[in-house]
Amino acid sequence: xxxxxxxxKQKTAYEIGVRLVGSEMCIRDSINAEYMGFLIGQMxxxxxxxxxxxxxxxxxxxxxxxxxxxxxxxxxxxxxVFAPNTVVAKxxxxxxxRKQKKIKHSHGELVGIHEIHESLGxxxxxxxxxxxxxxxxxYHNMYKEYRDTSLCGAISQMYMDMAGRHRAxxxxxxxxxxxxxxx
Numbered sequence: 001x002x003x004x005x006x007x008x009k010q011k012t013a014y015e016i017g018v019r020l021v022g023s024e025m026c027i028r029d030s031i032n033a034e035y036m037g038f039l040i041g042q043m044x045x046x047x048x049x050x051x052x053x054x055x056x057x058x059x060x061x062x063x064x065x066x067x068x069x070x071x072x073x074x075x076x077x078x079x080x081v082f083a084p085n086t087v088v089a090k091x092x093x094x095x096x097x098r099k100q101k102k103i104k105h106s107h108g109e110l111v112g113i114h115e116i117h118e119s120l121g122x123x124x125x126x127x128x129x130x131x132x133x134x135x136x137x138x139y140h141n142m143y144k145e146y147r148d149t150s151l152c153g154a155i156s157q158m159y160m161d162m163a164g165r166h167r168a169x170x171x172x173x174x175x176x177x178x179x180x181x182x183x
Contacts, residue, residue, distance in 0.1 A: 058082055060079075060081075060114045061081050062076060063079075064103075064111060076111060077101065082175070118150050118152065121150060122149065126146070127180070128144075129144055129154070130142070130175065131158065131175060134172040158173070159173065
C-alpha cells in the first residue's frame with residue numbers, strides 16, 4: 001500500500017490578485033462573477049444603490065382609562081405617534097401610557113386612531129427634534145436637526161441615524177417636543 005499526500009500552499013491575497021480585497025475575493029470565485037464584476041465597476045459612477053428609508057407615518061391616537069365606579073368620566077389622552085402602521089402605533093401609544101400615566105392596555109380603551117396626512121411640500125425644511133433614547137449605559141437627551149421636505153421623512157431619517165450612530169432601536173427613541181420647521 002502506497003499513500004501519496006499532496007500539500008498545496010494556500011495562496012495569499014497578494015498572489016490571487018493585487019486589487020482583490022476581502023469579500024471581493026469570494027465574488028471572483030462565484031458563479032455570477034462577470035455580473036458582480038460589472039456591479040463593482042459601476043459603484044463608483046453616478047448610479048449608486050439607494051439606501052431604503054424606513055417608511056414612517058404620522059398617527060393621532062386617542063385613548064382613555066375604562067370608566068369605573070370611582071371615575072365614570074376618565075380623562076382622555078391624545079398622542080401623536082410615528083409608526084409604520086396602525087398596529088405599531090397602538091402598541092407605542094399603550095407603552096407610553098403605561099410609562100407616563102400608569103394606564104395599561106387591559107384597563108384602558110382606544111377612542112380613535114387617525115392617520116395624519118401631510119401636504120406635499122416642494123421646499124426643503126429643517127426640523128429640530130428633541131430626542132430621548134436609551135443606550136447600554138442609560139438614558140440620554142439630544143437635540144438634532146434634519147433636512148427634509150416632510151416631517152415623516154425627517155423622523156425616518158432620525159430613526160436611521162439613531163440606529164446607525166448610537167445603536168438605539170426605534171422603540172427606545174422618544175420625541176419630546178412638537179417637531180416644527182425651523183426658519
